Amino acid sequence: MQNIVERLLNGDRRALARMVTLIESEAPQVQRHLAELHQHTGNAHIIGVTGSPGAGKSTLVTQLVRELRRREHKIGVIAIDPTSPFSGGAILGDRIRMMELAGDPNVFIRSMASRGSLGGLAASTHDVVRAMDAAGYDTIIIETVGTGQAEVEVMRTAQTVLVVCAPGMGDEVQAIKAGILEIADIFVVSKMDKPGADQTVAELAMLLSLDQNRRQVQWRIPIIKTSAFKAQGLDLLADAIQQHYAYLTESGMIGQRAQRQVRSEIQTLVLHSVTRALKAQVSEEEWSQLIVEVTTRQHTPYDIAQALLTRLGLQNI
């Protein structure tokens, strides 16, 4: 009987599924497993897909996976669901379409809940990518709902970031301005058969022409139109993704991205440990007591934070 790490490295899907569950539940043995997997990683191309809710990301990912399968890739998909337990069901429903792919032994799909602390999600996404990479998936797609700061954090794990927008949503281009533009490598205008698609493309092109001067890079962000209904544009999109990967490797940018990603991962791990330590050392009764001291103005939140830092051993900060 091999252990889970050996089975995962041999491509056993059940071992991979189990590892992802261990990562999500923050099982104590998981860091040891991940450390063993670490030396077997670094081979996958990691693609991020983001955009506003309703932009058609899940459908796009499904069709992109089909196109990449035609090109003989072995593909892992991490679909990150929003925090709300209430909405969970509905949005998971949108992903049922993706399940069509689940019969293919070269496709591994996993949903992850985004509940939990800020930063916690980015940390577990890193870990799941690491597990899939070690299991031999050469292309890993991370799909997030929304374009908030947590999603941008998650996207930093990716090497190639696709930002998807659908025409006719009113303010799709304004929404893109707010934060996500800096990390975009490829724009996708989904639903190209809807009215307004060409206008959205024109607005994006204008936005990019303003931005291109600021970025001092060689990569020109392409704008790809796709239609899920007619299954059009997916070959162009897959080409653009491969061109971006070639650009990253040839320019040496892939090393820079890896460095940025490793740094953010280490910082996230440190903060996550502190959060865990705080949880372990301060009981609910003590929290109630501390909070009363603040709300009755006996102590300030700054005093309490300082006292907790001292208790954790951080005397010199």
Next chain:
Amino acid sequence: MQNIVERLLNGDRRALARMVTLIESEAPQVQRHLAELHQHTGNAHIIGVTGSPGAGKSTLVTQLVRELRRREHKIGVIAIDPTSPFSGGAILGDRIRMMELAGDPNVFIRSMASRGSLGGLAASTHDVVRAMDAAGYDTIIIETVGTGQAEVEVMRTAQTVLVVCAPGMGDEVQAIKAGILEIADIFVVSKMDKPGADQTVAELAMLLSLDQNRRQVQWRIPIIKTSAFKAQGLDLLADAIQQHYAYLTESGMIGQRAQRQVRSEIQTLVLHSVTRALKAQVSEEEWSQLIVEVTTRQHTPYDIAQALLTRLGLQNI
């Protein structure tokens, strides 16, 4: 010559403006000032306004401030701009309208950039609210762009959360499902004169009827239609805000919210100190070295994170 804290407590606007700048720049003396201000706080009603980009939040806030001024409130506004340095200008432009209010001595408006670390924004927002509260502003409005996780964190500072959506944006209700519903106290359908407004109201009502069973609270979330163009609905909105505040105080819920807010503030302060300590103790050269050790697979990110924790003094976590 009085010090900045005394002048702020006497209602000096320039002292307040200076304090906000100190908070934003994380000046070393600011925590001492804030600790002095702490005992003078707890009097303001804190209102959060959130919703997708383009929903008309800035216009709504401007008109809401006018309505609350008619009711003799003294109002502070914190407008949080998105991270991107590129988009900053454009979105600040939308806020020029708000500047009409700036001549009123009983209105204090301040924009804050949302750049910086996760959690950092929530911490500085807490601090700015504290400064405005101590300076005698009885109503403080926090406006955020977007509905991501960072914005939800910021909204936890508020006692009454308004979620704004405009009809005709395609997926406004779906966007609301994803995370923000749990923290909403009042829904606002802006642009009530646009086609589709009644349908948006109906969809929100349906969403709430599903959600109401899950929430075991007495407050029924109202849906208020407003028109910035015709300046309609603002009186109803101001009434709903005051009713919600009365509900919070009479039911004792206001204490529960304060507790939740204090706990999240203390945790944020602890993590923020750790981030600062990491920055101070690890030089750029050392980061480069550590990152190379990870990318060449000599060490895992877990090893490095553990070593850094040990260096910060956190041996037992």
